[in-house]
Amino acid sequence: MQTDVLAGLNPAQREAAEHIEGPLLIVAGPGSGKTRVITHRIAYLVRVCGVSPYRIAAVTFTNKAAREMRDRLERLLGGRALELTSGTFHAFCASLLRRDGQLAGLDRSFVIYDQEDQQSLLKRAMEEAKIDPKRYALGSVHAAISQAKSVLLEPAGYATTVKSYYEEVVLRVYERYQGLLAQSKALDFDDLILRAVRLLEQSPEVLEKYHSRYLHLMVDEFQDTNVAQYALARLLASKYRNVCVVGDPDQSIYSWRNADIRNILSFQKDYPDAKVVNLGENYRSTRNILETAKNLIAPNKARIERDLWTSKDPGPPIVVMEAHTEGEEAQMVVEEVERLRKREKVRLGDCAVMYRINAQSRALEEACLRFGLPYRLIGGLRFYQRKEVKDVIAYLRVIQNPYDEVSLTRIINTPPRAIGQRTLQDAAAWARDNNLPLYAGLQALVDRGGDGVLNARSVAAVERFLTLMVGLREEASKMGVADLLDLVVERTGYRQYLMESSDGRGEEQWENVRELRGQAVEVQELVEEQGLEAFLEKVALVSDVDHLDDSKDALTLITLHQAKGLEFPVVFMVGMEEGLLPHARSMDDPAELEEERRLCYVGVTRAQERLYLYHAFRRSMMGGSVPGVPSRFLQDIPRELIATSTTARVPSLSGMAGRPGRGPMDATAGGNGRGTASQAVPLKAGDHVTHKQFGEGIVVSCVAAGADHEVTVAFKGNAGVKRLLLSFAPLEKAG
DNA sequence: ATGTTTATTATTTTT
DNA sequence: TAATAAACAT
Numbered sequence: 001m002q003t004d005v006l007a008g009l010n011p012a013q014r015e016a017a018e019h020i021e022g023p024l025l026i027v028a029g030p031g032s033g034k035t036r037v038i039t040h041r042i043a044y045l046v047r048v049c050g051v052s053p054y055r056i057a058a059v060t061f062t063n064k065a066a067r068e069m070r071d072r073l074e075r076l077l078g079g080r081a082l083e084l085t086s087g088t089f090h091a092f093c094a095s096l097l098r099r100d101g102q103l104a105g106l107d108r109s110f111v112i113y114d115q116e117d118q119q120s121l122l123k124r125a126m127e128e129a130k131i132d133p134k135r136y137a138l139g140s141v142h143a144a145i146s147q148a149k150s151v152l153l154e155p156a157g158y159a160t161t162v163k164s165y166y167e168e169v170v171l172r173v174y175e176r177y178q179g180l181l182a183q184s185k186a187l188d189f190d191d192l193i194l195r196a197v198r199l200l201e202q203s204p205e206v207l208e209k210y211h212s213r214y215l216h217l218m219v220d221e222f223q224d225t226n227v228a229q230y231a232l233a234r235l236l237a238s239k240y241r242n243v244c245v246v247g248d249p250d251q252s253i254y255s256w257r258n259a260d261i262r263n264i265l266s267f268q269k270d271y272p273d274a275k276v277v278n279l280g281e282n283y284r285s286t287r288n289i290l291e292t293a294k295n296l297i298a299p300n301k302a303r304i305e306r307d308l309w310t311s312k313d314p315g316p317p318i319v320v321m322e323a324h325t326e327g328e329e330a331q332m333v334v335e336e337v338e339r340l341r342k343r344e345k346v347r348l349g350d351c352a353v354m355y356r357i358n359a360q361s362r363a364l365e366e367a368c369l370r371f372g373l374p375y376r377l378i379g380g381l382r383f384y385q386r387k388e389v390k391d392v393i394a395y396l397r398v399i400q401n402p403y404d405e406v407s408l409t410r411i412i413n414t415p416p417r418a419i420g421q422r423t424l425q426d427a428a429a430w431a432r433d434n435n436l437p438l439y440a441g442l443q444a445l446v447d448r449g450g451d452g453v454l455n456a457r458s459v460a461a462v463e464r465f466l467t468l469m470v471g472l473r474e475e476a477s478k479m480g481v482a483d484l485l486d487l488v489v490e491r492t493g494y495r496q497y498l499m500e501s502s503d504g505r506g507e508e509q510w511e512n513v514r515e516l517r518g519q520a521v522e523v524q525e526l527v528e529e530q531g532l533e534a535f536l537e538k539v540a541l542v543s544d545v546d547h548l549d550d551s552k553d554a555l556t557l558i559t560l561h562q563a564k565g566l567e568f569p570v571v572f573m574v575g576m577e578e579g580l581l582p583h584a585r586s587m588d589d590p591a592e593l594e595e596e597r598r599l600c601y602v603g604v605t606r607a608q609e610r611l612y613l614y615h616a617f618r619r620s621m622m623g624g625s626v627p628g629v630p631s632r633f634l635q636d637i638p639r640e641l642i643a644t645s646t647t648a649r650v651p652s653l654s655g656m657a658g659r660p661g662r663g664p665m666d667a668t669a670g671g672n673g674r675g676t677a678s679q680a681v682p683l684k685a686g687d688h689v690t691h692k693q694f695g696e697g698i699v700v701s702c703v704a705a706g707a708d709h710e711v712t713v714a715f716k717g718n719a720g721v722k723r724l725l726l727s728f729a730p731l732e733k734a735g
Numbered sequence: 736a737t738g739t740t741t742a743t744t745a746t747t748t749t750t
Numbered sequence: 751t752a753a754t755a756a757a758c759a760t
Contacts, residue, residue, distance in 0.1 A: 061749040090750045115748075189750050224749070256747065357746055379748085413736095420736045541750060561747050583746055599747080622745060623751045740758070745751100 005044050005076070009037070016277040017041040020049060020216070023237075023271035024244040025264070029308045030293070030605035031284025031567065034246055038218060039069060041244070042084065043076040045216060053083040055215040057236070060088055061224055063542055065565060069220075085214070089229050090189060091541050093196035097187070098537075100206045104199045107185045109401045109533065112540035116385065117406045118142065118188045125176040136169055144170040145177060149190035150226040150258035152197060154178070183437055185403045193228040200235045211239040221565075222247030222267070226258040230266065241271070249304065250297050253561060253599045255591075261302075280307050284567055286315025288641050289607050295636050297601045300594045317643035319612045320634060325625075326360070326575070329616045330367035333572045336612065337373065337555055340570060348374060350569040352556040354603045356581045360574060361557050374554040378562050384539060388498060388509040389516050393539055395488045398469060399476050400532055402439040409438070415497030418461040426453050427462070442466060468492060480524035481535045485517050560603045571607035573600075576615040578629040600633045613637075 006014050013033055016026050017040045028034035042058065045051040060066045066086045073081040085092070097106055113121065122142055126133055131141075144167070148158045155175045162171055181188065187195065200207045217237045219225065222245035225233070237243035245267055252261045268274055282290050290310050297303070323329035333353055340346040353364055361377055368375040383389060391414055394407035402408065409428075413419045430453045431441025442462055445451055450459040472491065476484050489495040498513070499506045516539075523535040556568065560581075575581060582596035604611060616628045690696050 063749085065749085088750060094750095112750090114750080192750080221749080253747080254749075257749080259749095359745085382748090416737080418736070422736080559747065561749085564749085580746095585746060595747095620751075736760100738758105738760075740756105742756075743754085745753090 005047050006040055009033075009040060010281055012277055012279050012281070013037045013040070016279070017044050019244075019275050019277070020045055020242070022241055023267070023274035025222075025267055025274050025276045026244065026246040026279060027276065027306070028246055028248050028279040029282060029306065030248065030251065030602075031282040032279035032308075033281075033283055034220075034279065035065075035069060035072065037279065038220065038246060039072045039076060042073055042218070046077055046080065051215060053077065053080050054085075055213060056218070057085040057092070057214045057216070058218040058220065059092055059233070060086070060220040062565070063088060063091070065220060066091075088541065089225075089232070090192050091537075093192040093232070094537055094541060096196050096210075097192065097199065098533075100199060100203070100209070101195070103203050103206060104195060106187075106195070107401075109185065111184070111186045111397050111401050111404045111407070111536065112192065113181070113184075113186050113188045113406065114384070114540060116390070117186075120409075121180050121184070121186075121406050122173065122177055125173050125180055128180075129172045129176045131169055131173055136166075136173075141170055141173050145174050146188075146190050147258050148174065149188075149194050150228050152194060152228050152231060154194070180405070183403065184405045185401050186406070190228070193226075193232060197228055197232050197235065200232070207235065210236055215240055216242045217244070219243070219245045220247075223249050223252040223261055223264065224254045224259040225263050226260055227263070230260075230263045234270065243271070250300075250306075250598055251564060251602050251605075253564065253595060253602055255595055278306065280309060282308055282310040282312075284608050285310065285605065286312050286609060288314045288316070288318055289604065289609075289611050292318050292611065292637050292641055293601055293604045295638055295641075296604060296633055297597065299636060300597055302591070302594055316610055318637060318641050319610075319643045320576075320637070321612065321614050322630070323614055323616045324618065326363040326616050326619050327367070329574055329614045330363040331370075332614065333364065333574065333612070334367040334371045334373055334555075336572070337570075338371065340610075346570060347553055348555050349553045351572070352558055352563065352566070352568040352570070352606070353572045353574060354558055354560050354563050354606070355574050356560055356583055356599070357575075358559060360580075364557050364574070368555060368557075374552065376552070376554040376556050378556065378558040383512070383515070384542070386509075386512055388512050391494065392485065392489065392513055392516060393536070395472075395492060395494070396481070396485065396532060397536060398439075399473050399484070399488075400536060402469070402473075403437050405438045411492075412465060415493050417465060419458065419465060423454060423458040423462070429453075476532060477530065479530060480520075481531045482517055482520040482524045484530065484532065485520050489513060560599050563606050564602050567606050567608055569607075569609045570612075571603065571610070572612045572614065573603045574614045575619070576613045576631040576634055577619065578631055579621075579626070580619070581631050581633065597633060600631075 006017055009017060010033075013036065016024065016037050020041070026034070026037065028037070038058065042053070042056060045056060046053050058066070058069060060069065066088060070081055070084070070086050073084065087095075094112065097104075097110070098108060101110070102108065119138060119142060122145075123133070123138060126136070126138065126141065148170075153161065155171060155178055158167075158174060159171055162168055181191070200210065214236060217233060219233050224247070233243060233245070245264075247264060249261050249264055252259060255261070268276075285293070287310055290308060290312075294308055298305075321332060323332050337346075337348065337351050340351065341348060355361065355364075358379060365375065365377065367373075384393075391411060394404075394410040397404050397407040398411065409424065412424060427442055427445055428438055430445060430451065431438050434441060434444070436444060443466060445454055446459055446463045446466060450456065454462070468491065472484075472488060475487055479487070495510065495513070498509045501509070519539070520531075520535055523531045523538060527534045558566075560573075573581075579587075581600055582593055586592035586596045613634065615630045615634070618625050619628045620626075688696065
């Protein structure tokens with residue numbers, strides 16, 4: 001039985017899986033079988049140690065990771081896997097607060113505010129606190145408040161840490177913001193964690209309830225936890241101390257979201273008896289890729305040196321290429337993808353292009369479109385952030401919780417129903433003066449016929465709106481969410497509003513609403529009651545990567561951040577330039593620079609078989625075009641691992657001597673060719689060759705480049721001078 | 736109340 | 751550049 005469950009684990013993995021009593025820290029390098037260890041450890045607990053899955057909680061950062069864990073566990077445990085508590089920190093806390101939050105004065109039907117909701121409430125808080133939005137950027141105040149919450153500081157606690165005038169301002173906004181949240185019966189993402197921690201700290205009954213249930217706690221991606229999340233984990237584990245955390249400090253790329261790698265040190269301090277297991281064997285990448293990764297991460301100072309190894313073959317060399325512009329860079333990627341597909345039988349779905357910023361996806365999308373290459377763009381304009389999706393959700397939220405002011409103000413005049421800025425502003429001010437929530441204030445104003453604040457027309461408009469919402473609220477209890485959604489879009493005229501909108505995107509927007517409805521159907525079928533609450537919770541805590549559908553064969557375009565946790569046989573990293581990776585904003589802070597390096601490391605370690613690194617000679621940024629200096633990170637890759645570098649070498653005969661980079665005619669070189677045409681004897685200058693696409697040409701030069709040869713060929717006709725990699729290019733020596 | 740023009744500002748975004 | 755927000759005019 002015992003050997004059964006842990007069969008196939010290497011000694012370190014087995015050691016981790018078998019350590020079930022007391023604290024455990026698993027430092028898991030990329031591709032070291034982390035998820036495998038977690039799932040097998042749980043299976044071991046259940047099948048060998050007889051622990052009920054009901055008494056195990058596994059916390060992750062993404063719904064996707066949680067689902068993957070559950071799926072894999074189902075294969076090991078069957079239906080019993082469903083008894084396990086697995087989910088994100090936020091989902092865990094939301095259900096904890098939904099269940100027991102009343103003890104802390106929380107309304108059962110609280111809504112969860114996302115980034116956008118938070119910012120619009122914050123904007124109001126800043127207005128009310130009379131803070132000049134020009135001097136104090138919304139984003140930075142938001143970040144400061146979020147950071148305070150992430151270290152468990154409520155306004156009162158934050159007040160004691162205030163040292164500068166700026167922080168004084170933040171405090172004033174923070175207080176106001178919390179007031180508005182409370183009034184809206186809303187929690188932001190940070191509140192979910194913070195309030196859960198406070199509840200467990202302050203209510204012995206609730207703490208005991210969770211203690212008696214959870215015997216074992218596991219935390220995945222521990223390097224990404226913030227102080228509050230770690231505090232939560234510690235509280236939950238304080239009775240049995242059976243806490244297992246898994247992470248990799250080298251893959252910490254979310255410090256800007258208050259993740260604190262020091263939690264790993266804190267863990268060892270808090271649990272001096274913690275067993276530490278290192279998972280260093282990599283099962284994902286070829287040796288060349290792993291060596292590249294190791295050399296890339298090595299220069300970081302704030303780092304514990306760690307060995308990574310693989311028994312895999314070296315595999316193909318890393319390809320480093322320079323393109324002239326980002327357009328050419330994208331084209332080179334697409335052409336290489338096509339080549340791999342045709343010559344190497346690589347599936348499109350096995351390839352991913354990774355970049356630092358979303359704006360870079362544009363050139364890639366265009367190239368894909370031009371070449372008719374199916375692609376899948378992750379992130380970008382995210383589904384749940386789309387206006388039409390948020391509008392419909394806002395209606396449902398107000399139905400569930402009319403105190404939700406952010407949603408209420410969002411929909412009160414969408415579609416336009418003659419309740420303009422002015423009316424709303426006056427009504428909101430009146431409500432505030434009378435100490436009423438907005439919804440109640442509107443009601444009271446209507447009852448008083450405007451009370452001298454609103455004119456008759458506005459009163460009539462508001463009354464119509466309130467009647468509409470009251471009607472919907474009545475119906476809500478009688479039907480499932482999907483049906484309710486249908487009723488909402490019809491009765492409010494929202495569907496018509498979309499379809500008649502002038503911008504011509506109506507159809508597309510309506511499609512998105514339909515998609516949202518599809519998810520409502522899913523919830524409706526899953527839950528016994530109407531499922532409104534479940535649906536709203538789901539859409540609040542779900543992200544787009546979560547339903548990354550890998551059903552269709554398409555090239556994946558993804559940011560480096562989002563790529564964490566994924567793997568692809570072929571990875572293209574584009575924009576390997578100073579200012580982009582590392583990003584310009586991170587270049588003057590050594591700590592941030594180290595995070596950029598980790599980001600680069602994360603990208604590289606996604607690759608299983610082939611890795612391509614591209615940089616451009618010039619890149620358009622914010623209108624203008626700036627010279628692209630190859631990223632400093634490229635310098636850290638040993639030359640012998642690289643197939644070719646076209647950087648700073650140029651054929652002199654084309655009359656561009658002295659200019660780094662590639663000639664303007666050279667638009668397609670490097671992306672074409674075939675991987676099978678390696679020749680025993682390298683070509684020499686003067687040899688006549690033929691190329692499948694470019695036709696006849698004469699070899700200008702042939703120089704060794706790593707294990708390969710770089711051939712410069714002058715082709716006849718308009719193909720011009722090209723530099724090709726001997727092992728890739730379909731060159732044939734002509735007789 | 737709403738459509739139009741000008742100004743502003745550009746990372747990453749697990750939840 | 752291009753997307754969005756605020757100011758402005760209708």
